[in-house]
Amino acid sequence: MSKATNPAVQALLEEIAKAKIKAEERRKREDEIRNTAYGVIKQAGGSVILRLPPEPVEPQADECCNSGCTPCILDTYWDRLKAHKEDVKALEAQYERVLNGEEFDLREHHIRNALPGGLLDPLKFTRIKVMHVDRIESYALVFVLEATARDFVLSLGEHIHIRALVKRNSGEQRMATRPFTPVMIEAADGVVRPHMFIRLYEGNEMSEYFQTITAGQAILVRGPVATQENITRAFSGRLCILVAGGSGIAPIFQLLQFAHVNSAYSRKRLVVVHCAHNQSGLWLTKYIAEMAKELERLSYFAFLSHEPLLQTVDCEIPGANVRHERLTAAALQQALEPFDFNGSKEAHAIICGPGLFNNDVGGWLQNLGVNDVQML
Known part of the structure; x- marks a missing residue:
C-alpha cells in the first residue's frame, strides 16, 4: 500500500494540515490585536467609543514545564489578568467621565496590561x-x-x-x-x-x-x-565586584551596560573577574573595551583555565590582567588586594556561573569580608 493511500499516514497529514490552519488563525488574531487601538477612542465623525483590550489567554495545562521557573507561566498569567481587570476598570471610569462632558486627553489610555507586541511574550513560547x-x-x-x-x-x-x-x-x-x-x-x-x-x-x-x-x-x-534579586544593590557600595564563570558573563555584561548608560553608576569602582576556558571564551571583551573608555574606574581580570602559558592572549580592555590559571581563593584575594575596601559595607558582589562555581566564589568573597554576595 502506498503512503498516499495508507489510512494512518493520511490521518497524520490531515492532523498536520489542521494544526497549520489553527496556527495561521492564531497568528491573524494576534496581528489584529497588535494593530488595534484600545481605550477611549474619538472617531472621525466626532463620536467617542470605548474599545476594551482582550483578556490575556490562559495557558494550557501542559504549558507549565514544572521546572520551578520564577515566575511560572501561570503566575505571569494571573498577574496579567489582574492588570487587565484594573485596566478595564480605569478605562470604563474614563469613558464615563468623557460621556458626562468632562475634558479629558483621549490620547491617555491607562493601559498597563501589555498587549501582544514584539517577539517576546511572558505568557507563551x-x-x-x-x-x-x-x-x-x-x-x-x-x-x-x-x-x-x-x-x-x-x-x-x-x-x-x-x-x-x-x-x-x-x-x-x-x-x-x-x-x-x-x-x-x-x-x-x-x-x-x-x-x-x-x-x-x-x-x-x-x-x-x-x-x-x-x-x-x-x-x-x-x-x-x-530575577528576584535586586541587582542594582551591587552598586550601593564603594566597590562593586562582578564575577562570571563561562556563560555567566552575559548577566554581568547586562550590569556593565546598565552602569555605562547611567551616570549615577558610571563612576563606581567596578571589578570584573571573568573565568573562561581560553581566549575564545572572552568573546565580549571588545564591547567591554568600548564601555571602559567611559567606565574609567573599571578593572578587568581574566582567568583562563585551559589556555597554554606560551599562548599570547589579545585583550583589548585597557589595563586588563589576564592569567593562565584557574580562579582560586588565593588568586581572587590577590586580584582584589589593590582595592582595599575596608569591610563588608564598602563592597558588594554578584556572581553568575555554574552552581558549584557560585558557591565556591561566594565563600571566598565572604572570607575576604564581603557579606553582601548575590548569586544569579
Missing part, C-alpha cells in the same frame, strides 16, 4: 529564528537571533526561557525548559541583535539539542523573565 551560529571550539556556541533592540526588549536582570524537545539517555523524549540571558550587541550586519553564549556540557540534554540547531531554524522562546 514563540518561535524566533536563528540567524547565525558560531562555534567556540568544542565547548560553546554563540547564537545570533533574528531580532532587534526594538522587538526583543530585556531590562536589567531579565532573561528568557528556551523550550526544546530533548532526548533522554533512555531514548525517551520530553520537553525541557532552561533560562538563558542574551546580550544585545552589534551583529555582523551592523544591527544590534540578541546574542546567546551557550556552554556545552557532555551528556547534557539541552547541550545536545543546541548542537542540532543551524542558521534558519527557529527556537521556542518565552520572556522576559525577571
